[in-house]
Amino acid sequence: MSLGLLLRIVFFVFIIFSLSCTSSLDNFYQAYQKTVSRYQSLLDRNPQDSELRLRLSKFYYHFKEYEKVVKLLEKEKSLLARSLYAKALTRLHDYSKALEVFNQIKEKITSPEALYLYGLVLEKKNLYSQAVEVYQKVTPPFQKLAQKHLENIKAKVEGELPPYVKEIVSQSQQFLQQIQEEAGVILLVDESIEITSTNTSFTTLHVIEKVLKERGKKLAEVEIGYDSTYERVELEFARTITPQGKLIYAGRENIRDVTKYLNYPLYSNARAFIISLPGVEVDSLIEYKIKIYSSKLINGDDFSFFYRLKEKYPIYKANFRLVLPKHREAKFKILNKEYAKDVVLEPQVREDEGHKIYWWHFEKISPIIPERKMPPFSLVNPTILISSFQDWEEIYNWWCSLYKDKLTLSKEMKELVATLIRGANSGYEKAKRLYEYVAKNIRYVAVEYGESGYEPHQAQEVFLNRYGDCKDQAILLVALLREAGLESFPVLIPTQEAYSLQKDFPSLVFNHAICAVNLGGELIFMDPTSQTTAFGDLPLSDQNREVLLFS
Template identity: 25%
Template sequence: MIVILIGINLLPTAPTFGQPRLLQSVTPQWVESIVPNGGRPEAKKISDGYYFKLLDYQLHAEQQVAYTHVIREIVNESGVQYGSDISVTFSPTYQQVRFHELWVIRNGQRINALQVDQFKVVAVEQDAASFIYNGDYSAYLVLDDIRVGDQIEYSYSIAGRNPVFEGRFFEDIYLQGSVPISQLHSSILVSPSRPLKVKTFNGAPAPVIRPVGQLSRYQWQFNMVEAVQYESYTPSWVNPYRYVQLSEYADWEAVAEWAQRINPVPAAIGGALAAKADDLLRQSAGDPKEFANAAIRFVQDEIRYTGVEIGEYSHKAHQPEDVFTQRYGDCKDKSLLLVSMLRYGGIDAHLALVNTTLISKIGDQLPSPSAFNHAIVRFKIDNKPYWVDPTISHQGGDLDNRSMPIYGSALVLEPAASELESVVSNQSGKIKCEERYSLSADEEALASFTVETIYSGHEADQLRSQLA
C-alpha cells in the first residue's frame, strides 16, 4: 500500500539590499524624436480597455542605455483599471533608471505628473517560488485620477548592462505585443565595427540601416500593429510574436568560449570537498560508475536547489568549495560542483547549456548567451556519454537507467565546442497497477481487495519526491 504525504515547503528569506534611487533627467541627446501619428485601433480589437498610441524603444549599444517612450490611451473603464499604473523593472547592481517625463493628457491639456519621489521601489522576486533570487527591483507608480479618454505619456532610460557579458552585444527586438499598438518604433545605435548578425521571425522585416555620425542605426517602424492572441495549449517552444534577433556572436563556438571563460572548471579541488570526494571513491572501491552515481546522488540530494543570481551571478557560477560549504546552489552551481567532483575521480565531465522551453528548437536561434536558461552535466565513462541534471532530487536507478528529461539540444562546454549536441533523454518510466479480489463462496465471509502499484523510471522519481 502506498501512502501519499502532504508537506509544506518554507521559503527562505530573500536577500535584502539598500534601497535603489531613481533619477530624473532630460531625454538623452542621441534619442531620435518620434512624433505620434498613428490612428486608433478598432474597438473590438482592444481587449483590456487601452492601447498604445505610441511604443518607442531605442537602444544605444555603445553607451549601454535603453530608452522607452510610451503613450497609452484609456478607452473604457477596464482600461482605467488595467492601464493606470506605471512599472519599470531593473537590476540595481548594474542598472540605473532615469525618468524623463510623465504627462496625463486630458481634453488636449497636458498635466505634468512626474514626481520621482512618488514612485515606490520594491524588490520583485518573481522566481522566489522556485528558490531563485535575482535581486531585481520594480519602480511603480499608481496614478491618481485617471479617466476614460485620458492619455498617459511617459519616458525613461535604463542605463547599464550585466558585466558578465563582457560588453558583447545581443538583443531581441519585439515588433508585436499582447496589446494593440497604433505606432511602433524600434531602433538600435551600434558601431559598424560590431559584426552583427540579424535573424527575423514570424514575418518580421529586416531593419532599415542608415549611418548616424560614426554609428549605424538599425530601425523598424510600423503603424496599426495588431495584438497577438495567444492560444491555449501552445507548445512551449512556439513564439507567435514578430521579432528580430541581433547578435555579435559569430557561432556557437564563440558562445562556448565565453561560457568557459566565466565558468572555468577548477584545476583542482581541496579541503572538505576533496575529502568528501575521497570518501565516495573509497565507498565505490574505485569503480567509476559507482563513484559517478554516488557523486550525482550527493549533489542532487544534499545540495539544495537555491540560486542567488544577482548581477554577474545570473550566468556565473559560485566556486564549488563555496557551494559545498553552504550546501545550496542553482543549476550552474550544482553542475560545476558535480563536474569538479567527477574530474577529481578521473572522469571526463563538462558543463552543458540547454533551454528547457525551446528544447530542440534552440538551433533556430542566433547564437548568444540568452539562448540558454539551464545548465546540466555531460560526462563519459569508457567513451560512453551520460547526461544528468544535478537539480533533480530523489532519483533512483544507476547510470544506465537513470531518467533524464527531454532537453533536446545542448552546448557542451568542452574545448573546440562548435555545434549543439543532442541530449540523450530517458523517459521510459511506467506505472503498473494490479488489483486483486479474493471472494469466498460463503456469502457472509469477508472478501479481500489488494492493490499493488509499481512505479519505474521518472514516474518513480516523481513519486519518491512527492513522498519525501
C-alpha cells in the first residue's frame, strides 16, 4: 500500500471514529501514530526526499500540527511546499514570516485557501489595499470568508441617522450659536468605568463631536492609549455623519493598533488604538463607541484615576459613571473648583442590583483656551480625583514590591562602578560621576510613568539595552549608587504638568520617577532623564514638588 493511500485511509478512519466511541478514538490515535512513525522511518532513511517531506507535512496540516509542518518545510523550495509552509505560518500567527513567503510566490498562488490566508496576512500587516486585491481573487470554499473580511476592511455607507443623534443635534442648536468661533464641539461624551467583584475593570466611552471649522478636522483622528499587558480595546463602531446625512462607517483600513515606541522593545506594551474617520468635512458629525477591558487593577485590588471637566473644545453634554460592587468604597477630592462656577462636581450616588453607582452630569462646559505663559492645565482645569487607596502606606508598600528585586548588578556593572568612582575622594564626587554616566549614556525614552505599566525593568536589562524610561533610569542609578556604598532611593514625583500630590488623599498622581542620594544627612535629588542638568540641580518641571521617596 502506498503512503499517499494510507494517509487518505487514516483521515477517512478519523471521521468514522469521531462519530464512534472513545475506544475507537484510541484505535484512531494508534493508527495516526503508526502512519507518522512509518513516514518518519522513511524520512530517516531518505532525508533529502522532498516529496516524502511534503506528504507528511500535508498529513500534519490536516490535523493542525502546524509547528511540525513549519519544521519539515522550512528549507523546501517547491511551490507546493512554500505555499503549505506559508499557510502553516499564518495559522501560527507568524504574519511577518508568512508575508515574506507569500510575497515570493504570490504570482503563482491558485489555491483558494492559500489566497484567503495571504489576504489575511496582508490585512494583519495593515496592507489593506493589497489585502482587498487578494481577497477578491478567492473562490469557494473560502470565498464567503474572504467576502466578510472585504466588508470589514472598507469604509461603508449604510443606515439612517439614529433618533438620539437627531435629538442631541436639535437640542444643541442654541449652544452652537454661542460658540461659532470654535473649531469643533463635543456634543456628547458618555463615559462609564465599572470595577468588578473580581478586581477587573471595563470602560465604555461614547462620543459625538461636530466639526465647525476646517481646523476642527483634527477631531477625525481618535487615539486611545492603552497598556496591552493587561488591557485590550474593542471598537463597537466609529462613523462619520456627513452634512447631507450619510453615515460612513470606519473599516479596518481606517484603524491602526500600533506600539507607541517602535524602536524600544522594552515598551512595546504601550500601544495606541487609532481611528481615522473617513469622509470628514466641515459640519460633519463624528461618533464612536469604544470599550476598554482591563484584567488587573493597579495593585490587584485598588484603582486610582481622575476626571477632567474641561477639554480643548466646548462640551454640550457629559455623563460620567463609576460603578462599584456594593461593598466597595471610593474616595473623591475636587481640585481647581474655583474654575467651575455653578457646576456641581460632587457625585450623586445610588444602589442598583448589587452595585453602587456614582454619577455626574454636566452641560455647556466652556473649553480651556491655551494662552502664552499660562499656568499648566493641572492648575486651572477642574478635576475630580478618584481613588480606593486608604493611605499612602498602601501605595508605598505596593511600589516597594515592584522595584526591590530590580537592583541586582552584573559583574560588568560592578566593574564599571569601580572604574567610575576610582580616585573619587568624597561621596559627592562618586554620586556626581555615576549620575553623569547614566544621564549621558542611557538614552531616555519619554514614556510617561504608568503609560507602559508601573513596574520598572531590571537594572541589568536597562544597562544592557542602554535605554530606559524615567523609572528604569532611576532604578539603574539607584543600583549603581548603592554599589558605590551610597544610600540612595527611588522617588515618584508629579511634575509641574501633573496634579500635585495631596497629603490627605492617597492616589497615583505621579507622572515621573527620579532618585535621591543621602550625602552626610543632606538629600540630593537627581533626574537622570535630563542630560543637560548639572548634578545637584533639577529641571524646572521637577522643582518645588511634593514627592514620594522610597527609603
